[in-house]
Structure formats: structure tokens, C-alpha cells
Amino acid sequence: MKKSMLIGALAFVIVLAGCGSGKNEGNASSTPPASTTDATDGSTPDASTPAAPTPNADPVSIVAYAWPADKTEENATLDARIKRFEAKYPNVTVTPKYWKYENTEIAIKMASNSAQTEFTTWATEAQMLSSKKWIIDLTDKLNGWTYAKDLNSVALAPFIIDGKTYGIPIDAYGMTITINKKLFKDKGVELPPLDWTWDDMLTAAKAVNDPAKGIAGFVPMGKGTESGWNWTNFLYSAGGEVESVADGKVTATFNSEAGLKALQFYKDLKDANVIPKTWALGYGDALTLFKQGRAAMVMCGSGNALDTAINQGGLNKDDLLIYPIPSMTKGGKHIGIAGGNYKVINGLATKEQQQAAFDFVVDEYFTDAYLDSIDAQITSQKGKNQVYVPQLINYWNDDSEYGKKYEAVLAKHDNVYKFPAELSQLMESKKEASYETQAYYGELANVIQKVFTSKGDIDLQKILDDAAAKIQKNNFDKVKIE
Amino acid sequence: MELQLETPVAKRKMARKTRVYATGTLFLLPAFAVFLIFLWVPIFKGISYSFYNVDFVSGNTFVGWDNYKEVLSNPDLYTAIKNTLVYMGLAVVIGFWVPIAMAISVSVLKRFQSVARIIGYLPSIIPAIVLYGMWQWFYDPVGPINSFLNFIGLPSFDFYSKEHAVFSLIILETWQNFGSATLIYIAGLAAIPKDLYEAAELDGAGVWARIRYVTLPSLKGLILLLLVLQLIATSQAFQSQLLMFGGGPDNATLTYLLLTTREAFTYINFGNASAMGSLMFAFLVIFTVVTLKLRRGGDET
């Protein structure tokens, strides 16, 4: 008997999401632009005062995106930042409020207009939020901001839709493969080269695989939309595209030759028995297997698996490696999906609130205050015996003056994970498809599950064609491009 | 004269009848109001969403039956309906008798009866993280069940295959949910007069006969009621389908409500989700009314 089905049931879903839905999130420990309480920083807000506040402007109050209660330092930093901001803009009152963005809750928050004026979200949400007008177009506001041109275009890309910018990056990542080096060492298997191919990956997975001990060579996600998200990296590295847009029409293209090759690769992995029989693995499930040392390789946003494996799973940082998505053939591109954390502005707020929220969000971008907050965070992680895992892509350009300052901050500490320099040269990030992405991922989950659970030969091309036809009819044909 | 005599009597009768009705109505009034304010108002608003393109920013726009057309044109809908019916049926076959058996067993326990009474209800307080993590481990190829099977020389059982996924879910659901029904049956058993057993035993009825002719008939009403409630609950099942298998493999565990939830929370399409809810509601209400009409002559006591 399941009487509490009704609302109570949702509870369970969410709890699981609690340990699993991190798919779209960036590095959990990354801090958005914020600064320490250091008073001297506050007095040097440098040149970023384009929208000079008129002294007799009408009072505006906005709600800022606060941190969960356990992040006491971050919340203290935010409070200090609010103080500095309010001193600069006396007509604005900023109240921090805690509600963490969740795709299961955002609708209720918008329906009741109780989301913060500015909030943090992730790259996969861009299309949905902008199409529902829950977040505003920031293009004009960015044009009036001194530092807009200094933003990293790779980081910015996921939130540029039809030429309009809807979000400001905090940090970003490209998809990578995280490797548990220890499992390779234990079995005496040599590590594949960093500039690796699909074949290298399959060979490595076969060699390190040990089903009797419950160890899988590679753990692809197979449950929920994240399974489609995982597979799309192979589609991309085979040179494929999810959809094409022409003459105001969206057409499914993932059933191309590249798509077939990518699906064949999944079939090869399955036939080689290097993936877990328990295919129903969501983001959290896959990372848990990785933390348990039951997965030699796992795929997710650059440092995320590494970060949780070290700081939550207690793995040694020297036992972990980050590889780019393998290229299909030798010398090919290592393309992974781009993702990250973004600041967006609530579409239900008044014009004045939106402007104030924008000013608040960008107030301390590119300031020393932000770098100091990173510095403080690394120090505090050191105290907890944790390792700081930087994001591979930041909102600034790495070769900029600001990027160098950031490098200098990282260099001061010994509990910072260092990526090989070669990695960022090999990696190439590509933004997600722009239309009906979640529906596509959802449909792909079925395709992947067919491959993972079918016995014997199956017609991969037909499976892809069927999925493409279905999604074309149910979703893509209904898209209206403005 | 006679007429004159009769009138006041009839009047009194009428008055009494109204008074009787008034009392009954008074008893129902608070519940009536609470249901209206906290269920029917949102339900109707929810149903009205199914005729709109829901937009919290620029306001809703009326789209007529478009959402329904879209929902009905989705091939997954029919897969989901089929899966839901199969699930409901299998859940009855595999799980429905368990709480009855458990309740009767517990009631004849000589020792530790009090603890046994609630033991089945314990999973209801275990957090989902723990619960589903546990089942994932139980169903793992190197987990305890398969290790045991291998140990006694049997091949491993693939709990995750397309054929077995529904079965795996029902085992999990039964384990997790039979406790609340057990509690209700135990309450029902407590209401059976003990002298009935004594009389049956004196008549020479064995234990089985007593269960067959005393216990089960006494619980008949309750069993029917819980059957209906289980059918309602399983028709709306989605949580373990979502958490264990995400509706897969290849939609094998995609239920009607999982599809609805997906529309609402993954694709954030409330028009469609409401249309699906309303369709289910309309169908079940019509079904209920027809059943009531058909049964009208009979057992209304």
C-alpha cells in the first residue's frame, strides 16, 4: 500500500536528486565572484562604475542568491560584499536569501514569484529558462559594462541563444574522462596516452576491467537525461551534430554516420563487457561507483568527479587523472560538451530590480576581491585537509592579465590540483544543442538502454533513425524560432 | 378528522427527517469545506491549466484541446498506459496478499508480537538515499543476492534486464510498502470478536478453516477497500521506477505518472502534465460512477 504516493512520493525523488542531480553543476566548491571581508579591497572597487548611481534614485530592493547554511564562510563573504555594494548604491537594499536552484522547484518558485532577483544556474538550463522568459536578455546591459569584452567567450557561449546573452559565467568546464590511476596500477595496466582515441579507450577499459570484483572499465551514465548527455560527447567527437537549424526549422541530425559510429562504440563497450551490467546509473550513481573504486573511468564535467572523489571519497589526488574525451581517430579532435555555472536575472522582477541585480552581480567581477576570496577558500580547504580543484575554464581569458594573477594565487598553495598543461590544449568544448535538448537527451536514454540491454545483434542505424523520426515529429517540428 | 390528525404527524415526520439530515450534514460540513478549499480549488485550477499554455511571465494563453492532442499523439503515452496496467496487475498478484498473510501471522505469534507488528512498517521512515542505495547493492551482479545464487551453484540473475526490471521493482515496492497495509489489517483483525474463533474451534474447525471461514470473511470489506486503494496507488506509481531505472530500459518501466512527472519537471510543460492528470481523472471518475451505478441494486450496507 502506498498511500503517501501523492506529494510525499516526490520527496524521494528529490532526495535522490540530492545525491545525484549534480550533472549540470560545476565544481561544487567554486565560488562566484565575491570577495573576502578584507577592508582594503572594499575601498578599491576600481573602474567598474559605469552605471553611476544617481543619488536621488528611487529605493530598490533585491534578493541575492545566498549559500546553504553550512557554507558559513561563503555567506559571510556575501554579506560583506552586499555591504560594499550598498555603500556604493545607497538606493539599493540587498537581502540574501537561500534557495538553491533545482529544476524540480524552479517552476513553483517562478509561479509564486519567490525566486531570488539574481540566481545561479547551470548551462543546461539556458534554453529552458530563456524560452520561458524566466530570465532576462542581458545583451544590452552587458554592452554597457566595461568588462564585458574581457569575458571568456568559451565560457559565455552556452548562454548565448539566437545572438542574445542570458547569463554571465561564473566558471565553466568541458566534459572529460576521469581516470582512477590506482586501478590501472593494481592490475599492472599501462595508462593510455593523453592524446588518445576511442580504440585506446576500449583497450584500456578491457585491460583494467574486472567484473568478478565488481570493477568496470568504463562507467557511462545510462539512466535519465544524463545518459544522452554522456553519449553526445562521442557524437561530437565523431564530428556529429544533434540538430541542424535552417530556414526557421530544426532537423534532427544525430542519426548521421557520426551518430552511428558513436552508438557502435557504445555497443562495442557493451559487447566487451567493460561497462556495469547495472546500466541504470545516473550522475550520482556513476560518481559513487567511481568513488568506491568500482569504475576505472567515468565521464563528467572536467574536475567534478575528481573533486568529489578526493574531497568526499577520500581518494588520493595523485591516483586520479583527467583525460580529454578521446578522439575518434588518431589526430582527431577531443570535443566535449561545455557546461558551467552562470548568474542570471529573474524575469519576474521589475526593470529597476533587474538593473540593480545586474549591477550587483557584476560589481566585483575582475576585482582583486574575487581573487582574494579564492585564496581564502583554498586556505580554508587546506585546513579541512581538502584539495582545491580549479575549473578548467574561467570567466576570464587565461592569457589575460587577470588570468595571470589567478595563476599566481593558485601557485601559492600546495593543495591545488594541477592539470597537465597539455590537457587544455587538447580539449575542445562545444556548447549543447539549442532546441529541445532535454527531450533529445531523454529520447537518447532509450536508445542507449536498448544498446545496453539487448542481446545479440541489433540494427543501430534503425534505432537511431526511429529515435530521430520520433523526436522530429514530437519536438523539433513544433519549435518556433523567433 | 382523520386527515386533520394525520397532518401534524406528517409534519413532525418531515421535521424529524430534516433534523436528521441536518445532523448528518453538520457532521460532514467541516470535511466538505476543507476538501473544497485545499483540494478541489487546486484540482480545478490544475485541470484548467490543461487548456492553457502556462506562462508565468506574460500570462497564460488559451489553447483549447491542443495540450490533449499533443499528449495523445505521443507514442510513449500508450507504452506508459500498458506498463502501468501490467505493473498494477503484477503488484496485485505478487504483493497484495503479503500484508494479509503478514498480519495474520503476526497476530498468532506467541512472542515478540508487539515488535513484529511494526517491523514491516520500518522502511517507511528510511530515507530514500539509503533505501535505493541498498536495493542497487542488493541487485548488483556482485551484490548479496547474486553472490548467494552463485554460492549455491546457480547462475546470476540480471535484475536490470528489460524482462526483469518490472519484477525487480515489484519486489522492492512490496518490501517497502506492505507495512502500512499490514498495520491496517492488524487493526482490522483486532476488531474480530475472539469468541467467533472459540465457537469455530468448538465446532471442530482447524486453524486453516478458522482463517478461511472466520478471519478472511471478517476482513472482506477491508480487503476489498485496500485492493481498491492499492490499485489507485499503483496506477499513480512512479517513484521507484524513476529512481531505480529512470523509466528504462527502453521505456520498460515508464509508467503513466512517470511520464506526467517528466512533462512537468524535466520538460517543464505544465499544460501537458495537467492534460495527462485530467485524462486519468476523467477516466477513473467515469469508471467509478459506472461501477457504482452497476452495483446500485446490491450490497449497499
Added chain:
Amino acid sequence: MKTTQERDLMSRYDFRKPGVRAVYGIMVVCIVLISLSMLYPFVNTFLNSLKSTKEFFAFPAPFFPSHWLWGNYKESLTYLNVGLHFKNTLLIFAGSALFSLTVLGLAAFGLAHLRVPFKKWVALYFLSTLLIPSASYLIPNFLNLKNLGLLNTYWAYWLPSGANAFFLLLLRNFFEGIHKELFESARIDGASELRSFLGIAVPLSAPILVTLLLLGFSSIWNDFYWSSLVMQEDKLPIAGAIYTKIIYAGSTINWNVRFAILSMTLLPPLFVFLFFQKYIISGLSVGAVKG
């Protein structure tokens, strides 16, 4: 009328038959196995809460921690004011139990034993609410509470708790099981219907009332999602507090510490169950109930 408590379905005489004893033995074994499977997650959660993070994720997982790290509990308490949120949960539960059982009890009694105009349709009015999945009116439901100004007040739980068709159906079923003659004779004695309800129906239905208390308790205890939307910060019940503060997506609180909190939250319901269970069978059934 004077049936003893020791006699139930089986008598002492039954146990002398070897066949019955064998079946009884098998049954006991089954119950023991079921009980073990039910207790496993409790024990496992508790032991995991005492492990180090490394051991928590070790595979194959050791059943017992190598060192019992009670410090995890101390740390967990710095993240959550368990007492406060526990108190909130109890407040929500007490108010909801009182309100829902009163409102639904009266209605169920009315449906079972009183004359009500259009009874069938009235019953349908209540019971058909079970037939629509709540996901399809989740948002209107929330907006409704908001418009009524109930958000972040206990009333947001207490009042809607009366709108529970599941409880209503069960109560009606149990009230219907009570002989009509009892109420007839009470009426002849001049008792009001309310008196009959309180004096006869309620005491005779103690088992189901207690059962419903338990069901209500665990549904509030587990309500992570709704409570975290309806209530805020210091008003949150324990489930909502854990969800928003401890196990939210992206939480960096260590898993062993999270499990320490989860372990603590497993204890109170256990005591509540153990306390209430004995009343499930304490109803004065004898002769008063239909066979």
C-alpha cells in the same frame, strides 16, 4: 463479553498438532528473515555514520567501521539544530493529527451511520480526489496556500491535513463495521449523535485511529519536498531541513556526517512506533463489531 486476551485465532490446543507446529515454525522463520531485511538498512545507516569517508566508499564495504568515529555526530550537530526541527515536526504532526482525525472522523461517521442527502454523491465528492495525481495540481496547490497566506505557518499543514480521502475511506470502513443497534439503543436512551460518535464509535475504532496516527506520522516525517517549499528556515520540519541544509545537490558535507544526521532521524519514529503499536490491538472489540 469476557473473552480473555490470550485467546486469538489459535488456541493453546492448536499447538499440540505437529502439522500446525511445523507451519508455525516456517512462519516464524519467514518473519525473522523479513525482520532482518527490515533492520538491515537501519543498522547499515548507523554503522556507515561511524565510518571514515574513505571507509564509507570502500569497496567491498566493510560492515563494521574499523574505528567508531563518534565525532561524526558531533560534527553533524554543527550543521543542523536537530532539536528545533524535531520540535517543528512534532508540532506539525500533533496539529495535523488532531485536526484531520476530528474532521475526517466526523465525516466518516456521518457517511457510515447518519442520514445525509445525496450520500453517494457526497462520498464521490470526497473519494474522487484520490483519482487525480497530485503532480497535476502541484503548482495551483502551492499558489492556493500562498493566496490564503498560509505559507510558512503551521496552518499550511494543519488545515489541508483534513483533506485526506485515504484516511476518510479507512475510517468509514471501520465505522461501518460497528453494529447499527449500538447507535439505535443510544438514540433511544436520548444520546445525541455527537455523543454516540465520541462515546461509541471513537473508542471502538481505537485500532484504526492509532494506525492512522502512525501513517500520518511517517508521511510528515518523510515529507522532504513539500515541506521545503512551504516552510522556511526555523519553521522547517526535520525532513525539509535535512533536504535543504544537508543533502541538497552539491552539498560538500561528508557522507559519513550526513549519515550521522540520518541515523539520528531514524530513532524518534522508532520510539513513536513502539509507543503507539500496543494501542493498535487495544480496541474493545468484543461483540460490538459485526462478524
